[in-house]
Amino acid sequence: MSLNNKNLLRNKAYINGNWREASSGNTYDVKNPVDDSVITSVPDMGMEDVKKAIDIADQKFEEWSSMLAKDRSAILNKWYRLLMENQEDLAILMTKEMGKPLKESRGEIAYGASFIQWFAEEAKRIYGDVIPHHADGKRIVVIKQPVGVAGIITPWNFPLAMITRKVGPALAAGCPVVIKPAQDTPLSALAAAYLAEEAGVPAGVLNIITSSSSSEIGKELTTSDKIKKISFTGSTKVGKLLMKQSASTVKKISLELGGNAPFVVFEDADLDEAAQGAVDCKFRNAGQTCVCANRILVHEDVYDDFVEKFAAKVKKLKVGNGLETGIDIGPLINDDAVKKVIDLVQDAIDKGAKIVAGSNEPDGRFIDPIVLTNVDDSVEMFNKEIFGPVAPVYKFSNDDEAIKLSNKTQFGLASYFYSRDIGRIWKVAEQLQYGMVGINEGLISTEVAPFGGVKESGMGREGSKYGIEEYINVKYMLMGGL
Ligand SMILES: NC(=O)C1=CN([C@@H]2O[C@H](COP(=O)(O)OP(=O)(O)OC[C@H]3O[C@@H](n4cnc5c(N)ncnc54)[C@H](OP(=O)(O)O)[C@@H]3O)[C@@H](O)[C@H]2O)C=CC1
Numbered sequence: 001m002s003l004n005n006k007n008l009l010r011n012k013a014y015i016n017g018n019w020r021e022a023s024s025g026n027t028y029d030v031k032n033p034v035d036d037s038v039i040t041s042v043p044d045m046g047m048e049d050v051k052k053a054i055d056i057a058d059q060k061f062e063e064w065s066s067m068l069a070k071d072r073s074a075i076l077n078k079w080y081r082l083l084m085e086n087q088e089d090l091a092i093l094m095t096k097e098m099g100k101p102l103k104e105s106r107g108e109i110a111y112g113a114s115f116i117q118w119f120a121e122e123a124k125r126i127y128g129d130v131i132p133h134h135a136d137g138k139r140i141v142v143i144k145q146p147v148g149v150a151g152i153i154t155p156w157n158f159p160l161a162m163i164t165r166k167v168g169p170a171l172a173a174g175c176p177v178v179i180k181p182a183q184d185t186p187l188s189a190l191a192a193a194y195l196a197e198e199a200g201v202p203a204g205v206l207n208i209i210t211s212s213s214s215s216e217i218g219k220e221l222t223t224s225d226k227i228k229k230i231s232f233t234g235s236t237k238v239g240k241l242l243m244k245q246s247a248s249t250v251k252k253i254s255l256e257l258g259g260n261a262p263f264v265v266f267e268d269a270d271l272d273e274a275a276q277g278a279v280d281c282k283f284r285n286a287g288q289t290c291v292c293a294n295r296i297l298v299h300e301d302v303y304d305d306f307v308e309k310f311a312a313k314v315k316k317l318k319v320g321n322g323l324e325t326g327i328d329i330g331p332l333i334n335d336d337a338v339k340k341v342i343d344l345v346q347d348a349i350d351k352g353a354k355i356v357a358g359s360n361e362p363d364g365r366f367i368d369p370i371v372l373t374n375v376d377d378s379v380e381m382f383n384k385e386i387f388g389p390v391a392p393v394y395k396f397s398n399d400d401e402a403i404k405l406s407n408k409t410q411f412g413l414a415s416y417f418y419s420r421d422i423g424r425i426w427k428v429a430e431q432l433q434y435g436m437v438g439i440n441e442g443l444i445s446t447e448v449a450p451f452g453g454v455k456e457s458g459m460g461r462e463g464s465k466y467g468i469e470e471y472i473n474v475k476y477m478l479m480g481g482l
């Protein structure tokens with residue numbers, strides 16, 4: 001692989017500042033989803049290794065949390081700079097292991113790094129409170145303290161940003177971390193750990209376990225009494241399991257789970273902007289994003305015009321190996337993902353849907369982006385996260401119906417709508433049962449805003465001033481006898 005900084009391609013896991021084999025000696029291959037070519041192999045760690053990582057992180061808690069906030073901040077800032085200095089190499093590595101187009105990988109490196117920079121600043125602003133006292137001779141003070149060691153489990157679709165969005169606030173608050181990246185994408189995580197070490201993150205404060213036994217590692221992280229916090233991004237099914245397991249030790253927990261985002265186009269919308277917003281929102285990362293539009297709902301008066309504009313743009317998207325120039329859509333992550341997406345399309349076709357762009361005949365893991373019309377809420381994909389480049393366009397007749405359809409799901413992560421009417425904008429934004437609302441905007445992710453969902457999309461917020469609260473305990477002190 002042609003990286004300028006050859007040190008970024010790691011084939012060992014990282015525990016206590018050492019690059020390590022699994023104690024069993026086992027490894028597994030990391031493959032490029034384009035053609036299954038092996039990039040390298042990494043340790044296939046198990047229970048013994050994760051226990052070691054947890055123990056060392058626990059031992060490091062006192063040292064790391066008692067370091068001056070400005071010193072932790074300086075280390076994080078240096079890590080941010082190193083991530084950005086190595087942006088191109090990290091992007092190549094990411095595209096190789098995950099498949100997203102290089103331009104999107106570059107974007108994710110900058111996005112991922114931005115969380116480290118943001119939380120480097122927040123580290124210095126974990127302020128407490130003085131509360132006006134309730135009785136003479138007493139004073140009330142509130143301080144904020146780090147929760148302790150954080151166990152972090154992340155998915156393959158954002159191999160860097162999902163890690164930095166959790167590790168940034170954890171380290172800023174003073175919490176050491178044990179990270180289990182997705183089995184398919186450990187290399188971005190290991191490269192980031194290498195740069196963290198270069199930046200001066202002390203040994204044992206940041207540990208990475210590579211493993212193909214996610215349930216074993218997850219069980220240990222969620223049940224160990226040394227882990228005080230679990231942060232997870234991934235499917236709702238696994239999130240529920242981790243929540244259940246974490247109950248045994250009553251851990252603080254953040255979950256970023258599945259979504260089923262509505263993207264509503266009202267009759268007064270700017271249709272050109274809405275069509276472009278829908279393309280950006282739906283096809284980012286080949287649709288493999290929890291905040292991607294999953295259901296495009298369009299008012300009947302503008303339905304045909306919107307579909308024409310939208311489909312014309314979709315037909316221009318270029319599908320191929322993400323390392324090649326000009327590619328908009330890379331491969332899906334694996335064969336199961338392709339099958340799931342194509343089965344959902346077939347179900348819709350069986351119920352009367354029409355394909356107006358793209359094709360339901362994949363070329364290996366590549367799917368020509370599909371636009372479907374003539375769909376209603378009886379199709380399976382109305383209720384399921386598609387996680388692929390398929391855009392079903394539903395029709396509605398009035399605002400109440402649009403809101404009802406939008407909220408007809410157990411998920412509540414991101415939602416979007418396009419309108420120019422200020423009254424409608426307020427009403428709809430308030431009535432959408434979602435943690436995030438994009439208004440005349442298809443891309444909402446930024447480190448400065450709180451990312452997170454309601455309902456079965458999870459709990460907790462990442463990024464912004466709220467993100468650090470997930471790694472902090474509030475302590476109230478009452479002083480009497482004054
Ligand atoms: N909200 C989001 O951002 C995401 C949503 N999804 C949704 O989930 C579907 C399935 O994707 P998938 O990658 O399988 O998602 P998972 O939820 O299975 O995987 C996410 C992370 O959890 C780990 N994991 C899996 N099972 C367990 C377990 N029992 N205990 C502890 N950790 C576990 C995975 O490890 P490993 O990789 O080793 O299996 C990975 O690190 C997607 O099609 C999509 O709909 C997926 C990814 C992200």
Ligand SMILES: O=C(O)CCCC(=O)O
Nearest residue numbers: 157158233289290291445
């Ligand atoms: O899909 C995800 O797992 C996270 C969403 C990426 C983003 O932050 O926009």
